[in-house]
Amino acid sequence: MQQTFEPGQTSALAAAIPAAVCILDQNAHIVAANERAHAMFGHSIVGQPFFMFLRNPAVREAFRSVLADDDTQTKARNHSHAPTAITLDVSFARLGIDTNGLPLVLALCTDATREENIERMRSDFVANASHELRTPLTTLSGFIDTMQGAAAKDEKARFEFLKVMRAQADRMSRLIEDLLSLSRIEVDEHVAPHETVNLSGVIGQARSLLQSLANDTGCKLEVSIPARMPVKGDSGQLGQVMYNLIENALKYSGRGKQVVVSGGIEQGRVVIRVTDNGPGIAAHHIPRLTERFYRANVQDSRTRGGTGLGLAIVKHIVSRHRGRLQIESELGQGSTFSVHFPLAR
Template sequence: MDLGDWSRILLARVRRQFPVLAAATLVAVLALAGGVTPLFVAASWFLILLSLLLGAAEKAEAEPVATVEPIPVEVDPLPAITAAFGALDWPVILLSADATVLFQNRSAEKAFGQVPEGVHLSARLRSPGILDMVRETIATGQPTQIEHSERLPSERVYILRIAPVDLGATEGFGSPQRLFALAFRDISELRNIDRMRSDFVANASHELRTPLASLRGFIETLQGPAKGDVKAHDRFLGIMLEQANRMSRLVDDLLSLSRLELKAHIAPDQTVDLVPVINHVRDALLPLAQELGVDVKLHLPEAKAEVLGDRDELVQVFENLIENACKYGQEGKQVDVYVRAEPASAVEVSVVDYGPGIPAEHVPRITERFYRVSVADSRSKKGTGLGLAIVKHILTRHRARLIVKSELGKGTDFTVRF
């Protein structure tokens, strides 16, 4: 309240206190005429002024105090929402009402690649099931979820759930905003564990049945008819040792395959030069090649042949391929290994044998677990049927391809392309 307000209140009080002012004027006249003492005049004026001031204060308290209305402030809710989604380790994509991408967190960028803002969801995720689910939720406003599988670059399984984000009537945006959060929950590990458990039971029981039956038969024979036959003991114990070694190799390969499957989606990030890797593998397999009468020749570039990979796993890949070439291409007496590393192009390693070759109908299936072109031939060469399956899983983790070319009577070419 300013000075002008106080003046108006004082004038109003003066009008209401006119009788008091008249009495004060009369006292002043009498004082000038000498009818009253100066002390009486001073006391009278003091009482009059005090009455006027108290009246003005009561008036001011009676008047309502003006309040200041708050100025509306425009608030954008998107930064808070995107900050919350960005802290999650699940892939999350925020969509508008027309299914365009408004935001994706780092987990979504890592899993599916970066999607520019304002681009329709179908530019990145083209699965009809996902797009139908998104359309349904946008139309009905009800949460929906489905199970979705990705096969490239590695097989992944997700539970997708989309739900509306209710922002209400937000200042600065007019009508309530309609946003939708699309979340991905990775259940690949659970699916892999379930599949590995069932595969292990089915395949291991099948593969272990034969050696176990042999061991049981020989043990029963040694305990019965051949109990005192020393020559039979030596022969049967040798066969039993071979069957036990076969079971040991089978279990080792199954465990190796299980470990590879668990980390198949994690790409290696180390730089490995394939030239010394191939030299190391050739040296390790030299005794086997000499025993089989096979000459392993290397054709290596002068420069490095570097790829992103895990050295131990790559050694396992080329050991398997060169060992198979020596065993199954033994008739050709020679195995050629080519390493090609041209600048700005893919790195390739080819293992070529000159044996009997693989029939065309078997080529697409040779990387399946326990698949054999010839069961008798594979077992006679101490194979488990899991070698090429292990190779396939390692190369999948390395984002590489295995290309098989074979011609009956001329040999087989296994090419690994990074």
């Protein structure tokens, strides 16, 4: 025997469920909804057709199947644009009957936007990583075939080919190391480090490691920071942040240009700025620079040995340290990458 629900009971039931819930009549009109459902759809929705908000035919079919069989529970995904673009998982189940003996259906709406975005990012990541590895592998395979064939007895050609092969192998090694590094960082991102680190010393170490690159690129690397800037952090990861930011600045500045690392304590925070005199970055690229494998100039980045993961690594490390990354740039005027960390007391 099916339970009979009066209007007041359907409203009370919807309000008691800790998720977005609508109760529908046999014509899919909303007879009751809780606050979460009102907030999700942005309307006074009671009395409105449910499918005014959810237009996916699969959702309609799921509703019909529940009406046809009171033992059925179904679920479908819908992409909604009202009031904002969200992805919903909608589950239907027969609830009972109303006072006229007509069926009532419970619709449970779960926001799956974040889940879908994560899945899309995962798919994009796998596709991009595969592409980045396939390119040097294809190059290696081609040169191996040539060395086994036409260039088998050409020592000069073999020497040149081996240099190219070494460069491609190094490229793959850097990519794999960055992928592993990013994976390790993401695992620990929710755990804030507690060691007190002098960021000035970390920057000094990064400068020493990169001085040879500065010499090779003809750039002047200038560091102007206080002797002590204490933060709570992981010294290895903070070193990776400073190394990546300074390395990028040196690579993109151009011969004869200057890279300046400056900073200090500002309003209770440690702020470090890495400024270059490179070509600058167009405004529409800036919001996406920290995405994995995103490059403002693909060919230029690969020519300079970039993996497309450096700034993604920086972003996640800064996030773990409860800090903030800021990027300022203008075409033809160079760029400034700033990191802001809480000052250790």
